[in-house]
Amino acid sequence: MRILSTLKTHLAVLFGPPIFDIKKLEESTADLEAHIEKARAEYHAMVDFIELAQSTMHGSGAFFWYKDLSGRYKFASRAMVSRLLLPQTAAKSDDTDVPQLVLGKTDQQLAAEYKDSHDGRSTFHKTLSIADQYTLQCQKPSSFYEAGLVDGTPVWMQSGRTPAYDQDGNLTGISGWGTDSTDIWCHSLPDVQDWARSGKAVELHPCVYLKTTLQGT
Numbered sequence: 001m002r003i004l005s006t007l008k009t010h011l012a013v014l015f016g017p018p019i020f021d022i023k024k025l026e027e028s029t030a031d032l033e034a035h036i037e038k039a040r041a042e043y044h045a046m047v048d049f050i051e052l053a054q055s056t057m058h059g060s061g062a063f064f065w066y067k068d069l070s071g072r073y074k075f076a077s078r079a080m081v082s083r084l085l086l087p088q089t090a091a092k093s094d095d096t097d098v099p100q101l102v103l104g105k106t107d108q109q110l111a112a113e114y115k116d117s118h119d120g121r122s123t124f125h126k127t128l129s130i131a132d133q134y135t136l137q138c139q140k141p142s143s144f145y146e147a148g149l150v151d152g153t154p155v156w157m158q159s160g161r162t163p164a165y166d167q168d169g170n171l172t173g174i175s176g177w178g179t180d181s182t183d184i185w186c187h188s189l190p191d192v193q194d195w196a197r198s199g200k201a202v203e204l205h206p207c208v209y210l211k212t213t214l215q216g217t
Contacts (some may be wrong), residue, residue, distance in 0.1 A: 063157065063178040066164065069136075071106040071129060074173065075099070083180060084157075085110055085125070087150060088118040123148035123207065124155070130208045132174050135161035139171070143211040145192050145201065146178070156181045 063084065064077040078098045082090035085107075090098045102110060111125035127148055135142045141162040148155050159178030166172050192209050195201040202210040 061180075063159070063176070063180070065176045066173060067132065067176075068173040069171065071108075071132070072104055073102045073106075074104075076102045079180075080178075084122060084128075084148075084150060084155065086114055086120075087122075088120050089114065120151050122150045124150065127205055127208050128176075130205050131159065131161055131210075132176065134204055134210065136163060136171070136174055139163050144204075145209040145211065147192075147207040154182065156184070 061079050062077065063080040064075070065073060065080050066075040067073055076085065076099055078090075081098050081102055086101055089101055093101065105113070107125045107129050111122070114120045114122065114125070124146070127146060131142070131144045131146065141160065143160045144158070146157045146159055148157075157178040158181045159176060161174055161176045163171055164173045164175050192201055196203045196209060200212055202212060204210055
């Protein structure tokens with residue numbers, strides 16, 4: 001109410017006694033201040049929720065990421081960066097800094113950066129975008145089996161993608177998630193290839209297979 005008090009003082013000095021309804025002005029000002037406080041509380045609640053969600057994803061050990069339509073990472077979980085994208089770089093960084101290593105960059109940029117800095121190689125820099133593009137083209141959630149080599153070590157991942165939209169329904173990017181299934185699938189590429197031949201999976205790339213409804217979960 002300090003704002004209203006100051007306003008009333010200046011008006012009185014400039015124009016003499018008020019010719020408008022001070023009570024209504026006070027009520028309107030109080031209502032405005034209540035709305036501002038509510039909006040501020042909702043904003044802080046949203047920030048807290050986002051921070052909690054990101055903390056949970058970072059601590060889960062699973063792979064989470066979000067890319068815009070240009071393929072630039074807007075979010076990547078700690079495990080995603082340290083296991084699939086930039087393992088050697090991440091090993092030399094503080095845990096809190098690891099997710100920041102990929103923000104604003106595409107897989108192609110990360111591949112070049114990783115090769116230059118560590119002479120390292122992750123085939124996921126190439127194959128992740130194959131499943132991404134398939135999901136963006138069909139514009140529906142999809143599930144995949146993905147295999148690759150990270151610095152010469154085989155890695156298997158079961159993953160999912162879903163298109164992301166803004167509040168107006170416009171496509172803005174893609175969200176992805178995955179789990180490291182290397183211990184289960186490391187020697188099972190022939191099985192997945194058999195599923196592809198039988199219609200239970202669709203080969204998008206020799207290392208990327210789309211799960212079908214026949215395969216189930």
